[in-house]
Amino acid sequence: MVLHVNTIESGYDIILSRGALDKASCYFNLDRKVIIITDSGVPKEYARTIKDQSKEAYIYTLPQGEQSKSIDNYIKALQFLVEQGMTRTDCVVAVGGGVVGDFSGFVASTYMRGIDFYNIPTTFLSQVDSSIGGKVAIDFMGVKNIVGSFYQPKGVLIDSNTLKTLDKRQLHAGLCESIKMAATSDKELFELIENSKDLDLDLDTIIEKSLIIKRDVVEKDPKEKGLRRVLNFGHTIGHGIESKYGLKGYLHGECVGMGMLPMCSESAKQRIKALLNKYQIPCDIDLSKVEIMDYIKKDKKASGSQITIVYVEELGTFELKKIDIDEIQEYIKRGL
Numbered sequence: 204m205v206l207h208v209n210t211i212e213s214g215y216d217i218i219l220s221r222g223a224l225d226k227a228s229c230y231f232n233l234d235r236k237v238i239i240i241t242d243s244g245v246p247k248e249y250a251r252t253i254k255d256q257s258k259e260a261y262i263y264t265l266p267q268g269e270q271s272k273s274i275d276n277y278i279k280a281l282q283f284l285v286e287q288g289m290t291r292t293d294c295v296v297a298v299g300g301g302v303v304g305d306f307s308g309f310v311a312s313t314y315m316r317g318i319d320f321y322n323i324p325t326t327f328l329s330q331v332d333s334s335i336g337g338k339v340a341i342d343f344m345g346v347k348n349i350v351g352s353f354y355q356p357k358g359v360l361i362d363s364n365t366l367k368t369l370d371k372r373q374l375h376a377g378l379c380e381s382i383k384m385a386a387t388s389d390k391e392l393f394e395l396i397e398n399s400k401d402l403d404l405d406l407d408t409i410i411e412k413s414l415i416i417k418r419d420v421v422e423k424d425p426k427e428k429g430l431r432r433v434l435n436f437g438h439t440i441g442h443g444i445e446s447k448y449g450l451k452g453y454l455h456g457e458c459v460g461m462g463m464l465p466m467c468s469e470s471a472k473q474r475i476k477a478l479l480n481k482y483q484i485p486c487d488i489d490l491s492k493v494e495i496m497d498y499i500k501k502d503k504k505a506s507g508s509q510i511t512i513v514y515v516e517e518l519g520t521f522e523l524k525k526i527d528i529d530e531i532q533e534y535i536k537r538g539l
């Protein structure tokens with residue numbers, strides 16, 4: 204399946220096909236110098252498969268984990284590109300999860316004012332979410348994604364066979380991003396995830412439907428001026444949970460999963476909660492004990508004393524509500 208994404212500049216294709224990794228050179232121009240950026244947790248054979256299809260390729264491996272999205276690593280990667288004599292006509296290929304994708308895209312966006320960037324996401328989260336939309340970034344001074352840009356890939360290749368090596372917990376955490384999109388925008392997708400008896404069999408359909416939701420949103424709002432806020436469903440409180448517990452054990456997707464619960468009607472909450480239970484996403488956290496208000500007050504989505512939240516009254520629909528920041532406490536209490 205090929206999904207085209209229109210961008211302000213022109214557009215790019217997302218190839219979604221099992222086994223596509225072995226045929227990457229049919230979709231991407233690898234007949235040049237290629238820097239493949241990956242991380243130490245991604246099975247090595249994925250980057251090697253791309254190397255074997257390239258004219259001249261070098262693999263650059265980051266340590267796995269969010270800490271790699273650092274300014275120090277960014278400088279080291281740029282040094283590597285200079286040392287390999289990369290020119291404006293060469294390209295960077297990301298092979299990995301959202302960390303690798305965000306990092307590589309940012310490197311590609313700034314090297315020589317921007318060289319071609321291809322993304323091969325290998326986690327569920329990156330396949331349904333971070334590889335589309337053009338947001339690339341690194342972390343700085345303890346703040347996630349604070350240094351970055353909008354930079355569109357030349358192409359994205361999704362081979363769901365790569366998910367076979369992914370830890371189940373990572374897979375399910377990534378699934379929360381699909382649940383998030385389904386809850387606000389596609390009731391049928393929500394029901395598909397609810398009724399799925401074998402996730403592996405339904406993966407490609409879930410990825411495709413999630414990508415279509417995200418594609419439609421980012422095409423209408425490429426620079427996050429309005430509609431794109433819908434993608435933040437679950438994130439206001441989720442980020443607060445993550446800032447407190449992220450490094451201590453909860454994954455981003457799990458925090459988003461928990462963050463959705465206070466932001467919907469009772470009936471939607473019960474169904475989302477059942478879904479989180481089905482995929483072993485923790486949701487018994489005592490939100491009243493999470494010191495999230497400080498975080499939310501500092502959060503970039505807050506303007507003055509007000510904040511825009513995404514609220515789901517009925518599954519498959521959403522509304523953007525501007526509320527006083529202090530009202531979040533009320534939502535949290537109701538969401539428990």
Ligand SMILES: NC(=O)c1ccc[n+]([C@@H]2O[C@H](COP(=O)([O-])OP(=O)(O)OC[C@H]3O[C@@H](n4cnc5c(N)ncnc54)[C@H](O)[C@@H]3O)[C@@H](O)[C@H]2O)c1
Nearest residue numbers: 244245267300301302303325326328329333338365368369
């Ligand atoms: N740009 C965006 O729009 C956007 C959206 C959402 C999240 N993000 C970013 O994405 C990042 C999180 O991404 P993530 O959840 O993919 O985490 P990740 O990139 O850290 O990957 C999770 C782990 O899985 C390993 N891994 C990756 N692919 C694998 C595979 N196929 N088999 C086995 N192991 C594999 C990695 O080595 C890592 O240890 C965050 O930095 C977040 O800020 C960006």
